[in-house]
Amino acid sequence: MNPTQKLLVLYTGGTIGMQMSAAGLAPASGFEARLRAEQAAHPERPAPAWQFAELLPPLDSANMTQANWLAMRDAIVHAVDEDGCDAVLLLHGTDTLAYSAAALSFLLLGLDVPVVLTGSMQPAGVPGSDAWPNLFGALALLAEGVAPGVHLYFHGQLLHGARASKLKSEAFDAFQDTRRPRHGQAVDALPSALHYRQPRRAVALAVQPLFPGLSAAQLRAVLASGAEALLLECYGSGTGPSDNPEILAALREAHARGVVLAAISQCAQGHVEFGVYAAGSALAQTGLVSGGGMSREAALGKLFSLLGTGLPQAEVERLFALDLCGELAE
Incomplete structure (x- = not known):
């Protein structure tokens, strides 16, 4: 310093x-x-x-x-x-x-x-x-x-x-x-694609908070908008309407065609841990990747940077779940 x-x-x-x-x-x-x-x-x-x-x-x-x-x-x-x-x-x-x-x-x-x-x-x-x-x-x-x-x-x-x-x-x-719980695993080494000198491009991102009454048609409309990634703001520790097969199908289909699906908690001091509730496990099986204790701002900025490099879907998902600069770990 x-x-x-x-x-x-x-x-x-x-x-x-x-x-x-x-x-x-x-x-x-x-x-x-x-x-x-x-x-x-x-x-x-x-x-x-x-x-x-x-x-x-x-x-x-x-x-x-x-x-x-x-x-x-x-x-x-x-x-x-x-x-x-x-x-x-x-x-x-x-x-x-x-x-x-x-x-x-x-x-x-x-x-x-x-x-x-x-x-x-x-x-x-x-x-x-x-x-x-x-x-x-x-x-x-x-x-x-x-x-x-x-x-x-x-x-x-x-x-x-x-x-x-x-x-x-x-x-x-x-x-x-906001003092969200941060217990993420740090990346072993910064990938060269993420170095600050590497150029980025604009990225089509979407945010969808879950709320009682969200329909599959509404979710499909967001996913059909050209979004390359959807940030899903889940309840609590990463739960959602797991008994709605149409919503789960909409997520699975989007993931299958290459859309990155990421999840954060709506709670100001919450974090995503899919395995705590069956409702969270059902969402995770659609292809959602946990954002842990990231805020909306951090999750969107991270998706923008990762997708803006042109990295493939699987690599974006892997890096999104790892701590790159202190966003997921103290």
């Missing part, structure tokens, strides 16, 4: 840099000048030397897409491999901040520098805003030294990038580690 010497501040938009428009708060460019002015006004705040880059157009993170994830990944890789940066601070809106942190955790496997994501619940410049405390708190940590990997910094907490979730819509302590 060496002190950062050359930092890239990568601005993507979000509340932290928003300004008022006729339609309400909207993403705005020009944040570098505001940041430098704030730093000059408070020279006592520790911060490493930094350079600034902006992904255009600046986004409200509610509009974040996989293409934006890939653009962020490309900018980070270029900063490290071409410009010699030894850390990256990424400024991002809060609505999908945890999703981007998780996706980058898997897109940047093997990168030996820290990448810290932060944002704010209120814009910079608003009295009492959390924007400058979050940003300069992250800068102070980087000045001291942060371990390699992807992290999310918010309200004084440095969280694992693939374990954080947004749990509150207004409070400053909006992000937390």
Whole structure:
């Protein structure tokens, strides 16, 4: 954890840099000048030397897409491999901040520098805003030294990038580690296909929560949408409607034609363990692979990264069940 010497501040938009428009708060460019002015006004705040880059157009993170994830990944890789940066601070809106942190955790496997994501619940410049405390708190940590990997910094907490979730819509302590059970087996060695320098492509992903009354027709419609993977949010420890043969058949048929089927628990602090209940065993027999204690954000980011490499279905399923960066094991 060496002190950062050359930092890239990568601005993507979000509340932290928003300004008022006729339609309400909207993403705005020009944040570098505001940041430098704030730093000059408070020279006592520790911060490493930094350079600034902006992904255009600046986004409200509610509009974040996989293409934006890939653009962020490309900018980070270029900063490290071409410009010699030894850390990256990424400024991002809060609505999908945890999703981007998780996706980058898997897109940047093997990168030996820290990448810290932060944002704010209120814009910079608003009295009492959390924007400058979050940003300069992250800068102070980087000045001291942060371990390699992807992290999310918010309200004084440095969280694992693939374990954080947004749990509150207004409070400053909006992000937390949900403390799901994590007892997964670590991968023996990182496959070369998952190295951060390997290109990725966009992936058609779908999420389907189970709920009382879900019909086979609804599930088939989702599976027929072109999804390459379905993340099934199961009850409890991985159970579902095991007495509905049509639902089980829909899953089996999708798996047979190459769709990756992955399962996580709907419980905020739950994990999938199919063998506990017969209802879970029946689901597992359709081809579902357990996501253990992964959150939705982590599971989606991991599926995106694995499928985006072009790996075959069986290899995606094998790697999905293994811990790659701390998402499944402490």
